[in-house]
Amino acid sequence: MMSGLDHNRKRNQTICFRATPEERKEIEARIKVSGMPKGEYCRQSLLNQKIEINAGKYQSDRLSIEIKRLRELTEQIPQEQFQDLLQEIKILLKQLISILNDNYELKR
Template sequence: MKQCNANRKRNKLVNFWVTPDEIALIETRVKLTGLAKGEYLIETLLKQDISISAGKYESDRLSLQLSRLSDALSHCDMNTEEGKMLLDECKLLFQELIKILKKKVDVNGKDIE
């Protein structure tokens, strides 16, 4: 039975595959926190520190994403729903990049609070 998600606060579904060992570990961690599984996953994913590696593979992937956004922006009508969604995606991407760039790191590569 399909649920109506229009009036939900969280109306987007995220799925991913895990191994039996990974699901056992996830479920154990969820139990330890006392949170609902969805809340645990949301908190874990949204509060995880992101760092940009200087390696070629990571740099190429970031460059590819920025190129994809640039191409999409140049071919998109910003007055449509698709255009607004693309602008929102760009805004979120740049907000996260700014947070990463502002993070201070000491000489040993450790974060400085």
């Protein structure tokens, strides 16, 4: 990324992912049909979709271990850096709660 070109942009972060040639053709066809610019289509598709989680005991145990590890790491962070981290954690937890609520509604 060329920082001189992007520092004044609202959206100055780039996200990339890999796809097969067939997946790319299908994605590009969907973008074309939507009439939206590619970036807007991707943001809307990724941010507004419902995510279904099939979590059994193994996944729940892994989540518990990861939460414990994160708690231990946060205890080592200096107070001045902790506020930025806390804001990021709040955003992630909000997304996780939303996903879990959606999954709960789907299974009812």
